[in-house]
Amino acid sequence: MAATPPSTGVPMDFETALSVDAVEEAARELAGEGPSRQDLEALCQGEPAVDVRGLRAGYGRMEILHGIDLVAGRGQSLCLIGPNGAGKSTVLHAVFGFSDVMAGSIQVGAKDVTRLASSRRLSDAGVAYVLQDNSVFPDMTVEENLLMGGFLLDRRSAAKQAAERVFDRYERLANRRHRRAGVLSGGERRLLEISRALIMEPDVLLVDEPSIGLEPRFIDKVCTTSDGHEAKIL
Numbered sequence: 001m002a003a004t005p006p007s008t009g010v011p012m013d014f015e016t017a018l019s020v021d022a023v024e025e026a027a028r029e030l031a032g033e034g035p036s037r038q039d040l041e042a043l044c045q046g047e048p049a050v051d052v053r054g055l056r057a058g059y060g061r062m063e064i065l066h067g068i069d070l071v072a073g074r075g076q077s078l079c080l081i082g083p084n085g086a087g088k089s090t091v092l093h094a095v096f097g098f099s100d101v102m103a104g105s106i107q108v109g110a111k112d113v114t115r116l117a118s119s120r121r122l123s124d125a126g127v128a129y130v131l132q133d134n135s136v137f138p139d140m141t142v143e144e145n146l147l148m149g150g151f152l153l154d155r156r157s158a159a160k161q162a163a164e165r166v167f168d169r170y171e172r173l174a175n176r177r178h179r180r181a182g183v184l185s186g187g188e189r190r191l192l193e194i195s196r197a198l199i200m201e202p203d204v205l206l207v208d209e210p211s212i213g214l215e216p217r218f219i220d221k222v223c224t225t226s227d228g229h230e231a232k233i234l
């Protein structure tokens with residue numbers, strides 16, 4: 001099929017063109033193939049740390065997630081795998097409160113956070129989020145970046161102590177603590193971002209593309225929290 005975009009006048013070739021209705025129909029069919037709610041609950045060990053039910057969410061009026069169910073127990077890791085544009089980041093956005101929820105619910109521990117602001121999800125429900133995109137403050141030092149992770153803490157000394165624990169753990173960051181974060185390598189930045197999220201000692205850690213830019217030995221390190229438990233990775 002060929003079409004001519006009005007701006008260029010150059011014909012473009014399409015392999016397939018789908019109407020919005022056809023996309024919705026395909027989404028319904030795919031949803032029917034997924035695991036049932038009972039299957040998900042059977043995989044969850046103990047009390048759910050995150051429980052997403054029938055989530056329809058997106059941006060503005062554009063619905064991207066057409067009824068997602070997820071359950072992850074305390075101490076468990078849950079990994080979302082899918083092609084580019086599948087909606088993985090949108091699931092994380094929804095759990096942290098960055099996208100618009102049209103229907104369904106998101107429970108973290110005993111709290112229903114579906115309508116809670118993002119800052120309250122961090123402070124009240126213990127959800128921390130490491131974005132897919134680079135989010136270090138390049139003109140601040142490595143140490144200042146870490147301390148920013150504790151901006152919601154009442155006591156600055158608590159953030160300081162948590163930052164010291166990170167430096168004890170990661171020599172690479174410790175050696176660069178007074179340098180501008182902008183000079184870090186891609187992998188070191190990722191390490192800093194994940195460490196910054198751990199300053200609040202979250203109950204649930206959402207990491208979008210956790211291993212992007214990391215060497216294999218660092219991948220193992222970042223998947224273990226400071227108290228030695230495995231992080232719950234979504």
Ligand SMILES: Nc1ncnc2c1ncn2[C@@H]1O[C@H](COP(=O)(O)OP(=O)(O)OP(=O)(O)O)[C@@H](O)[C@H]1O
Pocket residue numbers: 059062064082083084085086087088089090091132
């Ligand atoms: N802020 C936004 N506003 C409107 N649409 C968006 C926005 N962010 C993402 N989308 C759309 O939502 C869909 C899912 O995108 P999302 O980023 O969740 O995919 P992904 O699975 O994380 O992809 P990738 O593997 O490339 O990171 C895409 O069609 C994308 O264009």
Ligand SMILES: [Mg+2]
Pocket residue numbers: 088089090132208
């Ligand atoms: Mg993504």
